[in-house]
Every structure is written in structure tokens, then in C-alpha cells.
Amino acid sequence: EAQVTQNPRYLITVTGKKLTVTCSQNMNHEYMSWYRQDPGLGLRQIYYSMNVEVTDKGDVPEGYKVSRKEKRNFPLILESPSPNQTSLYFCASSFRTGYDYTFGSGTRLTVV
Amino acid sequence: KNEVEQSPQNLTAQEGEFITINCSYSVGISALHWLQQHPGGGIVSLFMLSSGKKKHGRLIATINIQEKHSSLHITASHPRDSAVYICAVGETSGSRLTFGEGTQLTVNP
Numbered sequence: 001e002a003q004v005t006q007n008p009r010y011l012i013t014v015t016g017k018k019l020t021v022t023c024s025q026n027m028n029h030e031y032m033s034w035y036r037q038d039p040g041l042g043l044r045q046i047y048y049s050m051n052v053e054v055t056d057k058g059d060v061p062e063g064y065k066v067s068r069k070e071k072r073n074f075p076l077i078l079e080s081p082s083p084n085q086t087s088l089y090f091c092a093s094s095f096r097t098g099y100d101y102t103f104g105s106g107t108r109l110t111v112v
Numbered sequence: 113k114n115e116v117e118q119s120p121q122n123l124t125a126q127e128g129e130f131i132t133i134n135c136s137y138s139v140g141i142s143a144l145h146w147l148q149q150h151p152g153g154g155i156v157s158l159f160m161l162s163s164g165k166k167k168h169g170r171l172i173a174t175i176n177i178q179e180k181h182s183s184l185h186i187t188a189s190h191p192r193d194s195a196v197y198i199c200a201v202g203e204t205s206g207s208r209l210t211f212g213e214g215t216q217l218t219v220n221p
Contacts, residue, residue, distance in 0.1 A: 033209070043198065043211040050207065058208065090155060097207055098142045103155040 002027045006091050006104035013081055013111055021076045021107050023091030029102075031094040032074040033058070034066065036087040037106075043090070049074055050097070081111040115139050118199050118212035125219050131186040133215045135199030138180065146173050146184050147198040149214070155198070158184070189219045 004025045013019055025032065033048035035058075045058030049068040063085055065077040074093075078085060091104040116137045125131055135144070146158040159166050159173040161182070166173050170189075175182040186193055199212040 035209075035211075040213070042213040043200070045209060048207060056207065088153060092155075098202060100160045101145065101147075101157050101209070103147075103157070106153045106155075108153070 002102065004091055004093050004102050004104040006089075006107050008107060009105060010108050011110070013109070015082055015111055016080050019078050019081060019109075021078075021089060021091075021109070023074045023076065023104055024072050025074075025093040025102070026072065027093060027095070027102065028071065029093035030071070030096050031099075032068065033092050034064070034074070034076045035090045035092065036060065036085075037090065038087050046076070046089075081109075083111050085109065086111050115210050116199055116201055116212040118197075118215050120215060121213065122216045123218070125189050125217070127190060127219055127221050129189050129219075131189050131193075131217065131219075133184045133197050133199075133217070135182045135184070135212055136180060137182075137199075137201045137210075139201065139210070140204040141201040142204050143202045144175055144182050145200040145202065145209070146182075147200060149196040149198060151195070158197075186217075191219045191221050194218050 007022045030051045034046040035043045037043045044060045046064050047066040049055045055066050089107045092101045094101045119134045143162045145160050148156045161175050170187045172185040196214040196216050198214045200209050
């Protein structure tokens, strides 16, 4: 089944403890991206990747890192999480930009 | 002013009603996407369109590039259509997706 897999689905962590949210797609898509969703603000892009080893900042990149060493994986790294990063996170992929998107199931992160 | 604006923010309908959700945008776009988000949180892509009209079952999406406006229509609405509907535009550069705040639709039996 074609899908984008995010892990974990839920995570509660403490301020400053490094964490990684994984994202993997099995559709050989070139484009992958991360979004956060907050009440009243909607979805906002954090980082995106046009292909392997090519990443760029979205609208809200502060406090996040990404890497794209393999085509299928695009992990989101929070080096020192803070409470304002409490949010619902989505990974998505697309064959290329301008094509349809497939979203992961989301990761609900709480930083205390 | 947001680059992508949706209306209405909230919509309550009775089962069987015809529903319209509107999306206006202010940037140059390569494509417009309509997404559906159910209460569980998962997001599903409904349509991607760059011109004209698309239909899938009871859902119809239209776009007017000159007026920078798109509509999502649901015919014969059903309680299972209750969800948040999100409009998103892919900018001309192709690398950025900008979202509207969503429309919460509730269809009562």
C-alpha cells in the first residue's frame, strides 16, 4: 500500500531533550515536506526537500532540523524542544512539486 | 491579509443539502489543492487542480484562475462528510504550499 509513515503518533517530552520524528514514504517520491498545525494558525510549512541531499526552509523553520540522506526518509529533528513546539506535525510527499500530496497520519507532540 | 482565505470558517448543514466552500488566494499558483481532515486528524487529498473543474463522486471542485478563486461543492451531503476542509495553494515556484485555515463542516442527520 502506498503510504507515508510517521512515527511516533504521540509523544510527550521535556524541554531540552532532543527528539526525532521519523517520516518514510514507499512511493519513490522526490518531494517531501514537514508541516505543523496549530489552532487558529492552520498548517504551516517547516522544511521541505526537493530530492536527496536537497533541503530548504519553509515558513517556520526555527528550532527544527531535517536531513534527506535517502529518498524514502525525511526525519524531523528537534535539537532542544521548547513548549512552543507543542503541536500536531504532518509529513507529506509528492512525486514532484505540482503533483498530488500524500500525508502521514500525524504526530502529536507535547513539550512540557 | 492571509494569502489563502476560506469561507465560511464553520458550516452546519442538514443531511442531503448542497454545500459550497470557497477559497480565495492572492499569489500566483501552479496548482490548488483541496484537503479533508477528519476528527482523528489524518489529512487526505481530495483534488488537485490548475484549471476548470474536477468531479469525484459527490464532490466537485472548480477553479477560476483569473479571479483567483476556487470552490468545493458537496452534493447530497451526508454525516460522514463532517470534517475540516482545507484549501492549499502551490506557488508558482513550486516549492511552497500555503494553506487556508480550514472550514469545519458538520452535517447533521
